[in-house]
Structures are given as C-alpha cells and as structure tokens.
Amino acid sequence: MKILLTIGTCALLFCTSLFAQAPANETAATATTAATGTKDMRGLDNQIQDLKKEVLKLNRDLFILEEELLFPATSQVAVFLSVDVGEFFKLDAVTLKINDKVISNYLYTDREIDALHRGGVQRLHVGNLKVGKHELVATFTGKGPRGRDYRRASTLVFEKLSDAKYLELQIVDSEAKHQPVFKIKEWE
Amino acid sequence: MRLLLSAALIIALTGMFVPVQSSHAAIAEKVTLKKLRDLDFGHSLYYFFQREYLPAIINLTVAQEKKTIPHHAHDSELLLAGMYLAFGMHRQAGELFDRLITDDVPARVRNRAWFYLAKIRYQREHYQGADQAIQKIDGQLPGDMERERQLLLANVLLAQQRYADANKHLTEINDTSVWSTYARYNLAVSMVKQGNAEQGRELLQKLSEIKAVDKETHAIRDQANVALGYSYIQEQRPEEALTQLRKVRLQGHLSNKALLGLGWAYDQQKDYTRALAPWLELNKRNVLDSAVQESLLAVPYALSKLGKDQRALEYYKNAIEIYAKEIQRLEETIINISSGNFIDEILSKQSSNEMGWFWEMENAPDSAESHYLLGLLASHAFQESLKNYRDLNILRKNLQEWTHNTAVFDTILETRRLAYAERLPALQKNIERINNNELQAKRDQYDSEIKRIFLTDDLLAMANNEEKEQLQTLARVKERMQGLSAHRNVDAAEEKHRLLLGVIKWDIASQYGPRSWALKSQLGQLDEALKQNSQRSAKLMLAEKQAPQRFEGYGERIDNSRQRIVTLLQLTDQAQQDQQRLLEMLAIDKLREQQRRIDSYLTHAQFSVAQIQDKASHSDEVSKP
Incomplete structure (x- = not known):
C-alpha cells in the first residue's frame, strides 16, 4: 500500500504546481497537522494494541472457563473433521449421530472447504457423554468421482472413559481405488 | 492425516x-x-x-x-x-x-x-x-x-535514499513481477525528485516500454509516461513531453493528467490553439478531478493568449461558478464527515468476518468525498487506522457476546446449585442408611456363629428348615414322654425318638461338606454385598463433596471476568471514538487542503476576470476620442 501511495503522490507533485500555489504558511500548517495526526495515530494504535491484547487474554480465560463449566473432561466428547487431498470427494455436508440421536448437521461453505483442504481441522461437535460404550455414525454427503452425488456413512463404537474423548472423522483419497475413504479415528 | x-x-x-x-x-x-x-x-x-x-x-x-x-x-x-x-x-x-x-x-x-x-x-x-x-x-x-x-x-x-544500491539490487534480481515494477517506478521518481533526472528518466523510459498484458501493467506504463511527460515539462522540453504524454491511454485513469500535461507542453511551444484541444476535452469531464479543475483555468488562459478575451471572460466566469460550488460542496462534505457516517459508509462494503484485509479502491463509496480522498484512503496510515476502527467493532461484538454468555453461565450455576440443594437431603439419607453399622454387626455375629458351629461340631445348627421343624417336633415329643414316664412305660417310644433324632443327625452329618461350604459362601456373598455398599457410600460421599465444585469457584471467576468485560467495553468505546475522530480529522484536513487549492484557482480566475475587464475598460478609454 505504501508503494501505491508513493505512485499517487509522485504524479500529483508534477501536476499541481502549475496553477495552485499554496501559501508557505498554509503548507507549514498542513505539515504540522499531519505530524500531529501521525503522532496521535501512533499513540492510539499502541493503545488499541494493548486493548486487543487484553481482550484476547480475557477470551482465552473465558474459553477455558466455558469448557470446564460446560464440557468437563470427565464427560467431554469432541468430534473433529479433516480432509486429506480431497480430489475424489467434494464435501457438502456431514450429519453426526451418537447413539442414534442426531447431534450435528453441518453444511460447508466454499471457504470452509478450502480451509480443510489446506490442512485445517474443524471441531465439528463438542458435547458430554456418560462413561461407557457409545456408537458414533457420521454420514458424509457431497460429490464423488466424476461429479456424481455421493453419500457414505462411517460407524464407530467407542468406549468413553473418565477422561476427554477425541474422535476424528477423516476423508482420505484412496489413490488405488480412485475413491474417497471415510474413517473415524479415536485419539488417545 | x-x-x-x-x-x-x-x-x-x-x-x-x-x-x-x-x-x-x-x-x-x-x-x-x-x-x-x-x-x-x-x-x-x-x-x-x-x-x-x-x-x-x-x-x-x-x-x-x-x-x-x-x-x-x-x-x-x-x-x-x-x-x-x-x-x-x-x-x-x-x-x-x-x-x-x-x-x-x-x-x-x-x-x-x-x-x-x-x-x-x-x-x-x-x-x-x-x-x-x-x-x-x-x-x-x-x-x-x-x-x-x-x-x-x-x-x-x-x-x-540509497538509490544506486536499490537500482543495482533491482537490476540484479531481474524480477519481472508487478511489485518489482512498482519498486522500479518508485526508484525512478525518487531519482528525478532528488535531481538525478537523467538516470531516473532512463528507468522511467524502460517502464514506459514494458509489454502491457493486464490492467496493472497498462497502468504502470501510463504512470511512467505521465511522470516522464511532466518531468520534461518542468525542464521546458515540450517536444519530448508531448511524445510521452501522447502514449497515455485516453480512457485510463491517468488520461486527465496526460491531457492537462499535453496542453501545458503545447503552451510551452506557444501553440495555444493546439493546447486548447486537450483542455477543452478535459472541461467535459468530471469536475471532481483536480486536472479537470485546473483545465477550467487553462482554457480561458489559452483563449486569452489567442486574443479572445471575451470568450476567455465567459470561461473564467464559468470557472468561478464551478469553483464556488466545489468549495461549497467540500464544506458540505466536511460537515457530513463530522456527522460520523463516513467511516461506517466505507466499512459497510467490507466483510465483517474477514480480517487482515486492506481496503480497496473498488469499495470506495460513490460519493464526492471518496473522490477527493482517494489518495488518503489508499495510504497505509489511513488503512491501518481504518482496520483498527473495524477491529474495535469486532472487539465490541466479542465482548457483548461474552456479556451474554456470562449471564448464561450464571443461570447454569444457579440451576446446578438448586439441583444440588434439592437432592442433598435424599443423598445424605442414603449415605446414612448405607453407613449404618448394624449391617456390619450382624455380619460379624453370623461369622462368630459359623466359627462356633465348626469348632463345636454343632451339627444341629446346620439343620435346614425342614429338619429344624422335625427337631422341634421331636423336642416336644421328648417333653411329653418325660411327663408320662412316671405312669407308663415309654421305653419303646424313647427308642423310636432316639432313632429318629439319629436319622436327622445322620442326614445332617452326611451333608456336612456341602452345608459348611454353603455357610461360608453365604458369608462371602454377604461380605461382597457389604463391600458394594461401602463403595456406593464412598461414591455418594464423593458426589456430595464434588457436586459443589460444579458451581463453587466458578461464580468468582465469572464475576471477575464480567468486571474485565465491562472495563474493556468502556475502553473499546473510548478508543473507537478516538479512532473515528482521528480518521475524520485526517479526512477533513485533506478536504481543507483541496478547498485551499480550489480557492487559489478561484482567486486566480477572479483576478483574471478583473484583468480582462480592466483591459477592456482601458481599451474603451483608448478608443474614446
């Protein structure tokens, strides 16, 4: 942006001098105002940076508090989603069921899909479950190879113990089969 | 993964x-x-x-x-x-x-x-x-x-200002990207400004000849040609200026400056008729552009040079009218900016979620102020301030969300507290029942009895219910027999009694193994049941102890956070007001600068009118006998 500004300024320098001659005292006044403005701007910018820092700290503390309060580790179950390559499948939506109850229906935007393709991992769901055996069913909807409508489901029976449970839905390309593969991984 | x-x-x-x-x-x-x-x-x-x-x-x-x-x-x-x-x-x-x-x-x-x-x-x-x-x-x-x-x-x-090093570096890296081209342009212009005109122009010349393949390269070529043209004008070299300025595209955003420069180049050649053509073309264009504003003076100036004072006078008067209107429009724009809508108008075209953007010219509001402020709007300092203002909006939204969420946290805690208070009496009753020592005392009693049976070989104590009934019947028979023995001979009956008692004892003795195992096993089951009870009791006691942890302590943390939110919201509002004022001040300063420029044009036009009128009155006087 600095570069662009320089270009604009340079062109004006050449063309405004033919008729318009600002009085010297006015030019000086403008320069002083500009300097004051820059000084104020720097001061305010520093103030805003401090403010941002404090707000971020507050957010960090409140996020931790929220998680402790709403999803304590003893009952927490989090479901993540990642995409590896994704050439054979364009994801549109995911439906999650735990113990036959729908807990999430998520429709993806292009921006989110792009973020997933670039290595981002989405936290699709976080909730609470009792200790014991549970069943997770994830249904993936989208476009499969050659742009055809594609719908697949993956199931996992998992044991919820007394610490937080992390599950990851993985959409992986199978080069050998030229098909997408849907997996559910349990994280220790 | x-x-x-x-x-x-x-x-x-x-x-x-x-x-x-x-x-x-x-x-x-x-x-x-x-x-x-x-x-x-x-x-x-x-x-x-x-x-x-x-x-x-x-x-x-x-x-x-x-x-x-x-x-x-x-x-x-x-x-x-x-x-x-x-x-x-x-x-x-x-x-x-x-x-x-x-x-x-x-x-x-x-x-x-x-x-x-x-x-x-x-x-x-x-x-x-x-x-x-x-x-x-x-x-x-x-x-x-x-x-x-x-x-x-x-x-x-x-x-x-290490131009020679910069030039050498740019030549060495041989980068053909548009960014390298911008850097070379800046270098060239800086050289010209610093008095190294020949070398600067040499660089500009190369840029003016680059192959234009897209919007950006076309713009750079135009920019280089305009810069070259004006540098030649400044050195009174109109022929070369004309050559460069004629290369600028007629419809590009630099065409106004090029047309203005063409006029001045012809003016230096004293070819006022030719100078008029680009300036008259400019006269038809958007009056918000500084080159167009300058052309309003340039046209009558040329006409005057051609001796057409009457027409010049008309153009000057027209210019005066337009300048006055522009000065008024700028004043209204300043008032509009002061009312506080300007910044929000600029930001309204940006995505509210995405951060890190730089505001783009395409998003400028279609208004007079944006036209006058394009240079300012594109400046790094203004963009950074604008981003700060936008970020403060985001911070405020975030803090307001937390204000709402902390209220929800309070409700959750209160619900938990009430639920705990409601369940506590039943919970304590359960714990008390489980913790009652009677069960353990009874178990110990059974244990002692079993031990005594084994030690004393008390077979009868191992009798089952049927046998117990039979033993009780035999005991009653025995009692009767004792009552009758003084009057009758009960020997046969006593023999029968002894036989029957012996049969029962025999039955019990023959099942001693399974029955003693059953006793031990029942005691084991009792122990297991008591152990489970004890575990349940421990769990209940733990629940009683832990349940308050689900709401105690949080209250204080939430209250602290709430105070922080309130303070930060106040600071955010204050900073945003300051930022807004600063942005407005920058914009207003810029507009005042434009006002002063147009005002100087106005003065010039008024002076020229006075001159022409004076000249006319003098010529009238001369022509009078």
Missing part, C-alpha cells in the same frame, strides 16, 4: 502484509504434507485459513495454555506472531518474532522470523533495522517469500 508444512503457512502469512499480494499468495499456496499430531493446532489453522484471526488466535492461545500442542511449539509461535500482525498487534508480533530468533529454534523458523521482523521494521519506518533483519536471513526463503524478501530489500534501500 494431511497436514501442512510451515512453508505453506508462511506463504499464507505473507499475504497479511502486502495486500494485493495476498490473493496471489493464497492461489500459489499448495499444502505440503507433514504429520499434524495435535488436533488443536489444526483447529486453529481451520480459522486461520479462513482469515478469521480472532478465533484462530484464541484457540491457539487456549491450546498453548492447556499445553495440548507440544509437537508444534515453534510453528504455533510463528503462526501466532503472524496472526498478531494480521490483527494489527505489531508489538506483540515483534516480541514473538524476537523470541524465535534464538539458536535453539530451527533455521527455517528463524529465517522467517527475521523476514517478518524486517517487514515490521519497514512498516514502522525503522529502515536500518529492517535492512539488518534482512541481512540476518540465512540462505534462501521458500517459494514466493524469497522474491518478496528481495523486493522488501529494494524498498528498504529506497526508503534510505
């Missing part, structure tokens, strides 16, 4: 600084695989890649606090610093990058940290420091970053 190498990350980060490059960088980016072991890191990246830096930063700092991303320590620091930068937190970013330039950090991370430090220093106008940071980079940076580093160095040299 798929995941990414820092290179990709850094390429994406690159976009944060140089706005127009960001989109190119994003397209160029291709993720390289690396094992991503920490989901929380991937989760932050998910937001980062969507340019939602606030949730990305928060998630990353939460993960760091919880120590859940040990495998990405350096990368997460680098990412965090980059996001701080994108979120306008230069100081925090600088501090983090500083921490990454130690020897125990891998070279690839350290190099990038130096690179970003150089950028921060350049932006903060600490050019020598920026130069030093660039020199610290060891080897080549990956991908497009290396090219950007070279261009950054060119700009740093340029900013230090």
Whole structure:
C-alpha cells in the first residue's frame, strides 16, 4: 500500500504546481497537522494494541472457563473433521449421530472447504457423554468421482472413559481405488 | 492425516502484509504434507485459513495454555506472531518474532522470523533495522517469500535514499513481477525528485516500454509516461513531453493528467490553439478531478493568449461558478464527515468476518468525498487506522457476546446449585442408611456363629428348615414322654425318638461338606454385598463433596471476568471514538487542503476576470476620442 501511495503522490507533485500555489504558511500548517495526526495515530494504535491484547487474554480465560463449566473432561466428547487431498470427494455436508440421536448437521461453505483442504481441522461437535460404550455414525454427503452425488456413512463404537474423548472423522483419497475413504479415528 | 508444512503457512502469512499480494499468495499456496499430531493446532489453522484471526488466535492461545500442542511449539509461535500482525498487534508480533530468533529454534523458523521482523521494521519506518533483519536471513526463503524478501530489500534501500544500491539490487534480481515494477517506478521518481533526472528518466523510459498484458501493467506504463511527460515539462522540453504524454491511454485513469500535461507542453511551444484541444476535452469531464479543475483555468488562459478575451471572460466566469460550488460542496462534505457516517459508509462494503484485509479502491463509496480522498484512503496510515476502527467493532461484538454468555453461565450455576440443594437431603439419607453399622454387626455375629458351629461340631445348627421343624417336633415329643414316664412305660417310644433324632443327625452329618461350604459362601456373598455398599457410600460421599465444585469457584471467576468485560467495553468505546475522530480529522484536513487549492484557482480566475475587464475598460478609454 505504501508503494501505491508513493505512485499517487509522485504524479500529483508534477501536476499541481502549475496553477495552485499554496501559501508557505498554509503548507507549514498542513505539515504540522499531519505530524500531529501521525503522532496521535501512533499513540492510539499502541493503545488499541494493548486493548486487543487484553481482550484476547480475557477470551482465552473465558474459553477455558466455558469448557470446564460446560464440557468437563470427565464427560467431554469432541468430534473433529479433516480432509486429506480431497480430489475424489467434494464435501457438502456431514450429519453426526451418537447413539442414534442426531447431534450435528453441518453444511460447508466454499471457504470452509478450502480451509480443510489446506490442512485445517474443524471441531465439528463438542458435547458430554456418560462413561461407557457409545456408537458414533457420521454420514458424509457431497460429490464423488466424476461429479456424481455421493453419500457414505462411517460407524464407530467407542468406549468413553473418565477422561476427554477425541474422535476424528477423516476423508482420505484412496489413490488405488480412485475413491474417497471415510474413517473415524479415536485419539488417545 | 494431511497436514501442512510451515512453508505453506508462511506463504499464507505473507499475504497479511502486502495486500494485493495476498490473493496471489493464497492461489500459489499448495499444502505440503507433514504429520499434524495435535488436533488443536489444526483447529486453529481451520480459522486461520479462513482469515478469521480472532478465533484462530484464541484457540491457539487456549491450546498453548492447556499445553495440548507440544509437537508444534515453534510453528504455533510463528503462526501466532503472524496472526498478531494480521490483527494489527505489531508489538506483540515483534516480541514473538524476537523470541524465535534464538539458536535453539530451527533455521527455517528463524529465517522467517527475521523476514517478518524486517517487514515490521519497514512498516514502522525503522529502515536500518529492517535492512539488518534482512541481512540476518540465512540462505534462501521458500517459494514466493524469497522474491518478496528481495523486493522488501529494494524498498528498504529506497526508503534510505540509497538509490544506486536499490537500482543495482533491482537490476540484479531481474524480477519481472508487478511489485518489482512498482519498486522500479518508485526508484525512478525518487531519482528525478532528488535531481538525478537523467538516470531516473532512463528507468522511467524502460517502464514506459514494458509489454502491457493486464490492467496493472497498462497502468504502470501510463504512470511512467505521465511522470516522464511532466518531468520534461518542468525542464521546458515540450517536444519530448508531448511524445510521452501522447502514449497515455485516453480512457485510463491517468488520461486527465496526460491531457492537462499535453496542453501545458503545447503552451510551452506557444501553440495555444493546439493546447486548447486537450483542455477543452478535459472541461467535459468530471469536475471532481483536480486536472479537470485546473483545465477550467487553462482554457480561458489559452483563449486569452489567442486574443479572445471575451470568450476567455465567459470561461473564467464559468470557472468561478464551478469553483464556488466545489468549495461549497467540500464544506458540505466536511460537515457530513463530522456527522460520523463516513467511516461506517466505507466499512459497510467490507466483510465483517474477514480480517487482515486492506481496503480497496473498488469499495470506495460513490460519493464526492471518496473522490477527493482517494489518495488518503489508499495510504497505509489511513488503512491501518481504518482496520483498527473495524477491529474495535469486532472487539465490541466479542465482548457483548461474552456479556451474554456470562449471564448464561450464571443461570447454569444457579440451576446446578438448586439441583444440588434439592437432592442433598435424599443423598445424605442414603449415605446414612448405607453407613449404618448394624449391617456390619450382624455380619460379624453370623461369622462368630459359623466359627462356633465348626469348632463345636454343632451339627444341629446346620439343620435346614425342614429338619429344624422335625427337631422341634421331636423336642416336644421328648417333653411329653418325660411327663408320662412316671405312669407308663415309654421305653419303646424313647427308642423310636432316639432313632429318629439319629436319622436327622445322620442326614445332617452326611451333608456336612456341602452345608459348611454353603455357610461360608453365604458369608462371602454377604461380605461382597457389604463391600458394594461401602463403595456406593464412598461414591455418594464423593458426589456430595464434588457436586459443589460444579458451581463453587466458578461464580468468582465469572464475576471477575464480567468486571474485565465491562472495563474493556468502556475502553473499546473510548478508543473507537478516538479512532473515528482521528480518521475524520485526517479526512477533513485533506478536504481543507483541496478547498485551499480550489480557492487559489478561484482567486486566480477572479483576478483574471478583473484583468480582462480592466483591459477592456482601458481599451474603451483608448478608443474614446
């Protein structure tokens, strides 16, 4: 942006001098105002940076508090989603069921899909479950190879113990089969 | 799992600084695989890649606090610093990058940290420091970053007025990108301004001859031709000025300046008739443009030179009218800006979620003020202030959400507290019942009895219910027999009694093994049941003890947070007001500058009218006998 500004300024320098001659005292006044403005701007910018820092700290503390309060580790179950390559499948939506109850229906935007393709991992769901055996069913909807409508489901029976449970839905390309593969991984 | 190498990350980060490059960088980016072991890191990246830096930063700092991303320590620091930068937190970013330039950090991370430090220093106008940071980079940076580093160095040299070094560097890197072209343009213009006109023009000449393939290269060519043209005009070399200015596209955004310059070049040749053509063309264009405004004076000036004073007078009067209107319009614009709508109008065309953008000209409101303020709007300082203003909006929204959420937390805690209070009496009753020692005493009693039976071989004690009934019957018979023995002979009956008792004892003795095992087993079952009871009791007691933890302590934390929210909201409002005032002040200053310029045109026009009228009155007097 600095570069662009320089270009604009340079062109004006050449063309405004033919008729318009600002009085010297006015030019000086403008320069002083500009300097004051820059000084104020720097001061305010520093103030805003401090403010941002404090707000971020507050957010960090409140996020931790929220998680402790709403999803304590003893009952927490989090479901993540990642995409590896994704050439054979364009994801549109995911439906999650735990113990036959729908807990999430998520429709993806292009921006989110792009973020997933670039290595981002989405936290699709976080909730609470009792200790014991549970069943997770994830249904993936989208476009499969050659742009055809594609719908697949993956199931996992998992044991919820007394610490937080992390599950990851993985959409992986199978080069050998030229098909997408849907997996559910349990994280220790 | 798929995941990414820092290179990709850094390429994406690159976009944060140089706005127009960001989109190119994003397209160029291709993720390289690396094992991503920490989901929380991937989760932050998910937001980062969507340019939602606030949730990305928060998630990353939460993960760091919880120590859940040990495998990405350096990368997460680098990412965090980059996001701080994108979120306008230069100081925090600088501090983090500083921490990454130690020897125990891998070279690839350290190099990038130096690179970003150089950028921060350049932006903060600490050019020598920026130069030093660039020199610290060891080897080549990956991908497009290396090219950007070279261009950054060119700009740093340029900013230090080391033109010869900058020129040499730009020649050596032989970069043909549009950014290199901009750097060369800036260098050329700086040389001309510093008095090294010949060398500057030589560079401009090369730029004016580049192959124009797109909008940007066409614009640069026009820009170079206009700059060359005006530099020749300043040196009174109209022929060369005309050659350059004629090359500028008629419909490009620089055509107004080119037309104005063409007129002045003809003027230097004293060819006023030819000068009139471009200036009259300009007269038809948008009067908000400074070149058009100047042409309003230039046309009557040329007419006057051609001796057409009457027509010149009409043009001057027309110019006076237009200038007066423009001055009035600028005054109204200043009043409009002061009313506080201007900033929100500018921001209304930007996405409210995406951060790190640089406001683009295409998004300028279609109003007089934006036309007058284009230069200011495009300036780095104004953009940074505008971003701050936008960020403060985001902060306020975030704080308001937390205000709402903390109220929800209160409700949750209150519900838990009530539920606990309701369940507590029943819970305590259960615990008391379980903890009652009667059960254990009874169990101990059974245990002693069993031991006595085994020790004394008390077979009858092992009788089953049927046998017990039979034994009781025999006991009653025995009693009767004793009553009758004085009067009758009961020997036979006694013999029968003895026989029957012997049969029962025999039956019991023959089942001694299974019956003693059954006794022991029942005692074992009793022990197991008592153990379970004890465990249940422990659980209930733990629940009783732990339940308050689900609401105690949180209240205090929530209250503290609420106070912080209130304070931060006040500070945010204040900072936003200050930022708004500052932005408005900058805009108003700029508009006043424009007002002064038009005012000087107005004075010039009025003076010229007076001159012509004076001349006319003198000629009238001369013509009078």
